[in-house]
Amino acid sequence: MKTKLRLVLAFPLLFFCFSLWSQDRGELWDEIAGTMDVPVLGIRDAQGYLLRTADLSRTLESLQGQSTRMITVSFPVGEGSIKTFQVEEYSIMHPDLQARYPQIRSYRGFAIDDPQGRQIRFSLSPQGFQGMLLSASGSGDVFIEQHPDRPGNYILFSRKDRDDPIAWKCETEGATASAKTGTDNPSARLVDDGQLRTYRLAVTTTGEYTEYHGGTVPDALAAINASMTRINAIFERDMALRMELIPETDQIIFTDPGTDPFGGNLSSEAQTTLSANIGASAYDIGHLFHRAGATGNAGGIGTVCVDSQKGGAFSATPNPEGDRFDVDFVAHEMGHQFGANHTWSFQSEGTEVQAEPASGTTIMGYAGITQQNDVADFSDDYFHYYSILQMSSYVTGLSCGTTMNLTNLPPVITSQPDYIIPQGTAFVLEGTASDPDGTDVLTYTWEQIDNGVVTQASFGPENPIGASFRSLPPTTDNARYFPSLERIRSGNLTQQNPGSGSAWETVATIERDLNFALTVRDNAFGGGQVTSDLVRVGVRAAAGPFEMTSQSTSQTFQAGSVQNISWDVAGTSDAPINCQELELWLSTNGGLSFDILIDDALPNIGSATIQLPGTPTNQGRFMLKAKNNIFLAVNAANFTITQQDFVLQANRLTAEVCQPDNGAFAINYQRFGSFTEVVSLSMSGLPAGVNANFSPSSVQANDTDVLLTLTGTGGASPGNYDLVLTGTGGGSEFNLPLSIQLLGGTSTAPVLASPTDGAQDVGLRPNLQWIDNPDITSYTVELAADSGFLTLIAQETLAGNSYQVPELQPETEYFWRVSGTDACGAVPFSQEFRFTTAQVSCKTITATGLPIDISPVGTPTVESRITVPDNGTVADIKVSLDIEHSFLSDLIIKLQSPSGTVVTLVSNSCGSAADLVAVFDNSAAPFVCGSNPAISGMVRPLGSFNAFAGESSQGEWILTIDDTLPADGGQLNSFELELCVEGEFRPDADGDGVFDDGDDLCLGTPAGAEVDAFGCEVFRFASNQFQVEIATESCVGQADGSVAISASSPLNYQATLTGNGINRQENFTQEFTFGNLPAGDYELCIDGNDGTNNFEPSCFQVTISGPEPLGVVAQTLADGSGVALALSGAAAYTVRLNGNTQTLDSRTALLQFEQGMNVLEVEAIPSCAGSFRQEYFYSNKPEIAPNPFVDRLEFFLPWPAEVFTLEIFNAAGSLVFSKELQAIENRGETEVPVLPSGLYVVRVSNQGNTATYKLFRQ
Template sequence: MKAKLHLVFSITIFFTCFCAFGQQAYWKTIPVKSSFKSASLKDMGKANAVFSLDKTLFSKKLNSLSNSKNGKHQIYLPDHKGNVVAFNIVETSVLHPDLAKKYPNIRSFSGHSLDGKYKVKLSSSHKGLQSMMVNLEDRKTAFMEQLSNKNNSYVIYERGAGSSGKDGFTCDTEKLQQSVEKTITPLVDDQMLRKFRIAVSTTGEYTDFHGGTVADALAAINATLTRVNEVFETDLGVTLELIPNNDLVIFTDPLTDPYNGNLNGEVQNTLTTTIGEENYDVGHLFNKVGEGEDNGNAGFIGAVCSDNRKGSAFSSAFSPQGDVFDLDFVSHELGHQFGANHTWSFESEGTGVQAEPASGTTIMGYAGIVTGNNVAPNGDDYYHYNSILQISNYLESVSCAQTTVLTNNPPVLTPVGDFIIPKSTAFVLEGIATDVDVDDVLTFTWEQIDNGVVTTSTFGPENPSGANFRSLPPTTNPARYFPRLSRVVQGNLTQTNPATNDAWETVSSIQRNLSFAFTVRDNAVGGGQVVSDLLDVQVISSAGPFLVTSQAANEIYEGGSVQEITWDVANTNISPINVGTVDIFLSLDGGISFPITLAEDVLNDGSEEILVPGNATDMARIMVKASDNVFFAVNSDNFSIQESQVVLNLQNLSFETCQPDDIIVDFTYQTFSGFNETSTFSADLPIGLNAAFVPALADANDTAVELTISNTNAVAPGVYPITITSTSASETKIVPLSLVIKDTNFSNVVLVSPADSQANVSISTQLNWEDNPLYSDYDIEIATDIGFANIIESATVPFNLYQSNGLAAETDYFWRIRPKNNCGTGSFGTPFSFTTIQVDCKNMEPNDLPLEISNVGTPTISTSVQFFEDLPISDVNVGLEFTHTYLEDLRISLISPSGTRVVLISNTCGELNNLNAIFDDDGAPIVCSGNPAISGTVSPLGSLASLKGESTLGEWVLEIQDTANGDGGSLVAFSLEVCVEGAFRPDEDEDGVFDDGDDLCLGTPKGVEVDTSGCPVNRFPSDNFLVQIESEACRNNNDGTVSVTASDTSITYSATLDGEGNTLNMDFSETHIFQGLQAGNYSLCITGTNGAITYQETCFAIVISEPELLSASAVVTANVLALSLNGGEFYNVELNGLVTQTVDSEIQLNLKNGRNTLKISTNLPCQGTYEDSFFISSKPIVYPNPVGASTKVFLNGIIGEVEVQVFSANGRLVHQQVKETNGNELEMDFSTLPTGAYYMSIQSLDIKEVFKLIKE
């Protein structure tokens, strides 16, 4: 049926488009040319379409509006896809009627498409048309404006394609610090349209830019306000009307206008003196500036209706027109005037509404103008929930608007509760809203509303505050996946260091709270209504990630087969999440959608068998989602479903009943590929059960079959595996099922743990009992008395375990279980008792405070405390005091021994100074005020509860990161209070050796090093010893020495020198010398005592060296001998009897023609000598000749490959080889040649010589 609906829809679209073109004759498409020019669209390659307009015919259509009933008329406008769409429109003038009479060609219209898909705002003047068309389904906005170099031709482009030199824009409006409480709010639901009188002044530069006349400027103002009103009417229930005498403040001459630089004050003064404060509600200046000088300033946050403040705003742009100017500049500054602060979060403003990551993308963000922190190159044309809330609250406080009662009803929301989800897991939020106005098209946003500084570098899964998810434009879909489903399918649940146009979505891998607003707009033309619902999603670190673990490779399944789906429950079935069941869905398109339900409300136990449907695909995916929660997971890879000729399609594979009731199994007999054989149905049942199929056989696709299994009293209660079979001439299909037959007889549940009367049980203990497949649920009760008069905890769970929540320490408890199923409820059995463990708390402080936080650079400092016992944590609190100017620079974290990082503050409190507070999860939210800016007991940004259950053992580190240069301070105090299950052993001196038997030296001063008995470890001062080493004078002399001199002569020292197979011991009081040492590695260890104190051993690593053997390398180049010498400190170089003495390791000497002899030695005979000889000639020479077994060829500096050929006296080649030479000589082996005369040829790139040889 779905395919048929798609076909009908396609035909309808074709028919609509055909009719649209047929019923209007004023729009015609023309090819897009790169030569076309547009004020807003600089790159025609981004144009969606270009149309030519029959201006005369279209004007007649617009002019006929005044003669139509209710002022409504049908016209056609081009959309972003190049289609011409029919609209019902009505004139909604931006100009006051008196002003409109003076300028009758300047008009504005509002409308919606006949199919309800689009809303439109249209402005018209002697300058042409401009439109803003919003697609309500996906919130894509398209704009139309006239080409500047082709008359009556219009370009259509989408939001973000235009360019208006936005890179240099700055909004200089001062922030208004305030806190925003998270509460359910109706936002805009009072069925009132508020009209505010706006005065817009212009500079002479602005008017010149638009043509030079007052009418030209008014046409441009009208176009801008028409688009602004689309957003204001939809999001705020507000419309703006230009005052009757607005032309008085439109200036045409830059030299004589009243604007010279102090625009805020100048425009306020102009409007006050020329218009009068009583004659307008909000004022604004439009200005033209140089390239790169774009800026704006509202003057005040919340100024509408406030005399001497309401007209202080301006918007300046190099190109003051088009969608960027209208929405990113003017709507932004007007948003400030109506009470909204910035929503971006790349730095702190302390306003409580900075809930968009980095630059943000909504109107009160900074998209595209924050280098390194841009979420997107351009903003979107809607206000964030926080902005709507701020503006709505402000409008409640003023009364200058002219109100009109709307017949438009606000949407009605069904509240959605809060959720607890596992860490590192995707989730989906879906709202429910209705509207009695059937023509209203509801659109929805799910926006995170957590305030906090989030930059590109801090965005990620470990971010403890602020937004993990960017705002996305409203759509007609009330559900949003976090992250987008396409990223979940790809396995991209997290993101760090995102770039412009990246997703800017990441799940949290740490424990934190995520707050969301579900905002519903009804998009009614002429004044919308907006309502919202808020909810929290709490991420906990003790559960997750929730993962699908099956179908991890490209597996192939046959349709109708039974397969197992597995997932990692990851503690989601216990407190605090307590998800008992999950739903399983199938996608056929690679995870774009999951339309097929494979199983519903199946136990969240990590596995479930499902029947694969007959839908053939190679892009199948599985989703497992919590039934009564929002988290879900998708398997990691596509798998394939192969078509089967027959499929028995069952929704369940397990069926249960209560005796004596029958079991009804419904399924659908499906056939594929034209299969039409007759199939007979049968069932393999336990003895005593009867089966009846209706019908008993089938030969047609989609035949509904009912199997009745009767006589269930004939078998004992239990779980029975059965099969049902479809058999035809060529195809047999078998499906395994499970029958659970129950009765009303219940046996007592067998309790397992904690064992009866068990002591020292955790205050978060898990209760366990034996499972019984005949029971579907279990009632749990925990009481403080055996009669269960005081029940402190009760629950019903489908599992044989239960995680208790918040038991008191050192308390006796009783617990019992009662079984249940669909046949009835059993009785509570005999209870077990247990006693909870003691909870003990300890406070630790470091010994190295205070610590300076330098104001130079971006330092990171840390201090730590040490716990010496392995006890499970139940609670952690942190005391902290420090001085630091500009707290926003700091990020402070507590790091546990296991590596868990809890962020206490991060870029908090802006320019305020200092902190003196206790961080406790039960504390109040941080409020920045006064000095110190943070004080009292406050909750950290991260969750200290994430440390619960970890061990205390090890080093706990407080880390302070100063992220900006220029401000500094000091860490004054740090204390860590840790509460544990169990008792801390006494350790008053905090030396890690316990006082109840291990510490033999009680009261050791804090910070003193102790041994395993708790007694001080006495170490020599680091400068107490002077150790001098003399190595061997010559090799193998064995005359090395080690001299030890002590500075404190009151101590008797014992020195041990160990190494090279010998151990030498000596006592001394001042100096001792170990002599006769051979080269090698030694360890020198010294202890000592002065009679009262015995000092810890101090050791030194000793190396006795010996002179190296003399080595040399020689290279001859062009009669020059280059020597590299190693091993000695002084060298004697004798060449041809002449001795040169040097300490240099590199030396060059000139060689003479003929033989040169070389001998090298050092001043130490034990280092040996080096001897060599060289023969210098202008051409190669062979010697000796006659030759014996070998001879040499002196090459005179030739380097590289040399080819050698040896011929007998009669010319026969007897030897040939290629040898690599180093420039000195080439040695030839003739030992295999017989005696006689030979000729040897030597050839390279530089030489070619032939020698006659006599072999002896």
């Protein structure tokens, strides 16, 4: 290289928490006690180990050239643990290259008898050991690095132990056509063809890179081998793909920064260098390793095997080694080379795979480098579903590379249905998969795959696009809670403005679809297989949030006791969710897991009575989960279940019996603690003729099943009976309340209630209701388009006595009926009812006051409002917009209904394209970004207008445009709302908002004219119709102020002046003056008429002020010889000093005193504004008075100092009084003690000035 920026790195010292060595923990590794920080690598709290490198090298020598041989080697795996691995050599070099550099090796292995399925990839060279532990635990992979300053010392850490993200940017631009498979395709395939693909890799280096690693070709090759050992581990696990260094690698490693062929255009120079030095036929994928500022470029998307592009990739960091360089840079850029786009979403790339919120966290994300948009400080070392999908699609179409058949078979996933859930509600997705190989450890990732721009600012429960949940690393747990269980149990279901390292998970509180991919990796040793399944979760705004309302505070219950629980059904039992039954689960660890199933078929009716299990806990929590659905709720507080000696656990608390059948309960006996006594069973509360039979009648062994049979029911009267099951033994007693419901025969047909038979103008989403019968355990409702019920619109089995119908067609006749089931069998159908739905009427309303500018300064928000007078039920809407704005992606555009519901139309969409001219309609196709305008035609909003359905149309509809970035502006040119409501709009031919069949007394008012409550046009004066002049009072209390009115044109005016005790009314034609007004506040209102039309009053608030009072600030000069005046309150002043008068029209004056007493007088002109009088004594020597004196003396001092000393001497010269005094404006005074009458000498002194006086004491 000819010109390069040289980096000087200061390597901080390694700080050990402790320096003592532990006892030997294996043949090769000694743990260093405590933890260590390695600032140069940005690692904190790492575990330290001393590796006997020479011993490890000798151990591994037996594997050289033995491709099928394995030996056992021990490695640290974290938390102070060392495990034994089966290890084999796994060279990533071509055999010819490996033969030339036998001391540079690569290995792989797997842990023996490890439930986490750990594997290890490591390299060894004279430069040391470098390893990577791959785990299925979900906690992330672990890295082993040599400490940079202490050879032989190694640190064990995960990526979460880092604390210094590097600001870098991937410069890869442009994209091939995305390989994204649509979420409507349930058979999306990833890596399941049983092939291990190998590609020839050409890694070239800059002189800086080689110099960093030691300066020689072997040094650089050892570093390349270490990096590619790790990178291959990731690609083999996620893609069944590996790369092999070509034989010519040592020919393209450059050692001198001054002579290497690389300058400022690394991408093109790398391509040219490889072509010139080894030729295109020598490699499949090329990459330049460089040491410089953090950056990278793949040279394109999908460049492997493309001769003109395959060598144009580079990666560079200040420290080009270790997991950060390997994962965040090289693996990222190689992901591009194999066809993967970025998966982050903080700005638009238009690739349709931007499905990680903000920066993202997977390899193709930008974790740690997007400031406020960072989800985490570092990426995780796995590929997102979309990345695997894109790369898999790309490599299966390549003709280069070699393949090898794997014996490994792909996992098999049990496909799941799509779900509909309520808004604002947590949910869980559980995957089911198996592996034909049996020994593979399967890992699961549930990732949201919705494409769309999502920033920290737009992330939240009302965001209609993109990902609401971050990607999390693969784990052996097949279930993922949304959000995490930790946030669910703490009630934090939503999140806004998340920061780096926070959850980045939020449920949706709006109507939208969430699409998820389940990716299952088999983590097979030697090359993984990866399969997937897609699930759509539809969030519906009309239902939810589904919440538990009971056990919201800490409570204590006895084990086995019967308790009530309650929840907010929130529309979840109605269509389209139709959840009729719930599962109730118990957690005994505060909600970390829910392992005890209490009931799997609770009717979803809002409350239930349940029996607690016998398990004691002080951290109990309930989870209610929809049966055959995914949504759930957890109660708000832990509760305590206290231990009992024994518990009788019943399979149900109520038995419905059709007489004369027997009733039965299945009972399970559980004992706890040291209780071992025999327990006898009995039943009380039985109706006459009914008997209770226990089998067995007494129990002792734990977990004994008992059958309780109730016989003779035919002899009892039908009805409900409360029973008590009692167990007694060893001085302990347990009582369990049960009940039996005896039915004498099948229940009568249900009675329908609403809509009534023959009802007209029924809404399009009616709620069908019938009278509840407690004997009926379930109802079946049928809705049909014909009286014979041959064309069913809906048929649902329900626990409750109502059914929310999905949207129906307008002006259509429908028929409905209800049947049921009770303990005696099928209940007959009710009488059929018919009803007819209302018509739907539409009209278009155009916003006024447009266009509105969108300022380029700052981040403004503009609004346009449309007021709808009609109180109809919204059936549908369309919104027409014309917006000019450069960079449409700066804008978030929303519509708010009068009820406060908000739907997002556009959110940071379409990148740098400008302008929008479109009609938004729910039934249209999603918008596709164009060039100019960016969005046009009939398009679907990002949010759903279904959220407005069923709301009132009356009130203000508010269009809001948020400009989220400065510098680009534009304007809203037009906004139209096409509103469709159930029923007819009331007539309003002139469009004035006052209905013709109601209060409109003035039909036919001009379009756009302002009208009053009776529809009559309101006439207003122009804003400049009147000029009002105000004259103030000349003197306080003079009452000579005035208000003069001048109209711009003659008319019949009437002016009314009120306030300050005045109420005057005068008629005039053009000019008029209200005179003789005192100072004060008034309201002036002027109305008028032109002989035909009356004009609304124009009112003004006027204030008549009085004259400003005279203000005089008289400041005595420092030497006391005069005074400086500052005057206010008048235009002119009369100033009189010692009888000498002058008139001033200025506000300042300087006056000189005469010797002795001076009298200053000031009057305002006119004099009613006030006057001022002040006396001043001036002398050029100190003066003392009075003489003679009694008990007080006053002084005038011409000296500048404020402090002086007073001394009094008697005739004999003795000091009789002394005091330090304060002079203010050259004056001072003091009291003196009672002295005998006679002559005294008084001396005043200050800073060298002295004056002596003779005074007589009376």
